[in-house]
Amino acid sequence: MIETMRWFGPNDPVSLMDIRQAGCTGVVSALHQIPVGEVWQVNDILERINIIQAENEQFTPLTWDVVESLPVHEDIKKGLPSREKYISNYQESLRNLAQCGIRTVCYNFMPVLDWSRTNLNYQMPDGSLALRFVWEDFAIFDLHILKRPNAVNDYTTEVQESAKKKFESMSQEEINTLKNTALLGLPGSEEAFELDKFQGLLDNYKHIGDAELRQNLYYFIQQIAPIAEELGINLCIHPDDPPKPLLGLPRVVSTENDLAQLMQAYHHPANGITFCTGSLGVREDNDLPQIIRRFGNRIHFIHLRSTTREDNPLNFHEADHLTGDVDMYAVIKALVLEEKRRKQSGEPIFNIPMRPDHGHQMLDDLQEREANRKTYPGYSAIGRLKGLAELRGLALGIIRSLEEPSK
Template structure:
């Protein structure tokens, strides 16, 4: 697989050289400074490419491999008449990215919030810190802090009662911390939603059911899909995280059935998946290796991370990359087999861009400012483990004699061993 990491631009605490030292050859980034829905001009795309590629060509030979994300405007998700202009802007951005040679574009279709957690520094037994989601804590925010109308119906009576009791004993600092965590903005942004106006954003989805949101997603794909196909861009949708409804908002990219319907809605190689084992793996009914086997030709981007479900199945935390509830061996084996199938058939790019998604905050990074889930050392550990796992699988599948000893592992992507 093509080893990559996410980089949030010039303000990212992790420098590009650190990505290269970790073993990356590709960078996953986006123009976070531009408003959602605006056209990405060629000049801005090239400026970011210059940062990633030309300015680092000598010490850090990287390239911009994947856009994550080209955000979808809320008016498109809500199906408003104003979506027409935002759809045209999206198409123009795809054309501009293709003109600059960038052909893998990740996006999501989660209403209002992106990924959601209730704790950004959950202490693990070894002292490292992980991201965590606790259903009761989320109920505290929803029922007692936001006080969303009708929220009671979304929680089990025992959870709702426990949440109200928990709230009465929380300090002002604890309430503020939970609020800020839930309302955290898009990854790469240090701006959060304001509680005072958040309910109004939710109200705009009051009449939008899961079926309506799903049809709005399909409409989006049928509009932008032909442009992506025309210019050679592979669109890939990121699953919902967590993969179930929150705050009364529907989520429609959570299960294998959701993925199947989405791929059928615009049946083209340009309409594909960002296969995130962490998001999909929170649900025990998602067969991750099976999804790769059944939809492998439509996977354009891979996020590898493991989540660990807790006693309440809606509670989970980010585990080490090779532990947790994700059978990472089976997943990576299925992905390697998909790459080999592509190489043999000549259909599709044989190298899947992969990034170690999230990572524990550990070692020196415990004392540094980092984006939640995106500390350098935790991701380096994850990538190193995943590269070793992939190499072992490839060696087992392709036999030792195909390994070229003159190529040094530190200087090459694992995919170059075949």
């Protein structure tokens, strides 16, 4: 696999030199400064490429291998007439990216919110800090902070009662922390949603259910995948995170069956998948190696991380990369075999870009946190470095075991 790390641009406290010294050859980045829906212009793309590839040229070069993400405008997700303008802009951005030599573009189709957590600083037994999602805490935000109409319909009586009891015991500081965590914006953005405006964003989806959102997704992919196919770009959708409906909003990229329906909507490898073991792995009914075997030729980008489902399976936290509920050995073996298949089939590009997804805050990253050196949640340097080292070693062992005859 091509080893990469996500880099949020010049303001990211994790530097390109950090990524280079981690042993990566590639960078995953995006133009977060451009408002969602506007065209990514060639000059802006080239500026980012030049920063990535030209900085400290005397050292090992880096390349911009994957765009993550080229975000989809909400009007497209809602199926509004104005979506045609934003689809046209999206197509133009793809043309400009292809002109600049970038061929892998990740996106997601989660309404309003991107990934969601309720705790960004969950302390692990070793003292490091992880990301966590607790269903009861999310219910507190939904029922008692946001006070969404009809939210009670989404929670059992038991959860409603425990959420109410816990909310009444929380300090104002704890309430504010939960609110700010739940309202985080897109990764790479320093802006969160405003509570007094957030309900209005949800209301825009009150007539959009599961079937309507799927229809809007398939319409979108049918408009952009032919352009991507023509340009030689691999589109790869990121699964929902967490992979379940939230806040009354449907989520339609959570299971193997969801992926199968999307792949059928435009039957060409240009319509592909970002295989995220953390997002898909939260659901016990997702067989990750099976998904790789079924959709191997559609996997264009890989996120490797693990999660641990807690006593309540709706709760999870992000584990070390080789522990938790994801069988990382089986996952990487299936990915190595897919790359081997591509090579044997004569495909010119057979290695898939991979990044160690998220990572615990640990060691010096904890000291930098105390000094308010702000990193994006999950994207501190040392936790990802540790994860990459573990994943690299596991992959090497699997590759060697497949190459050598058994003794």
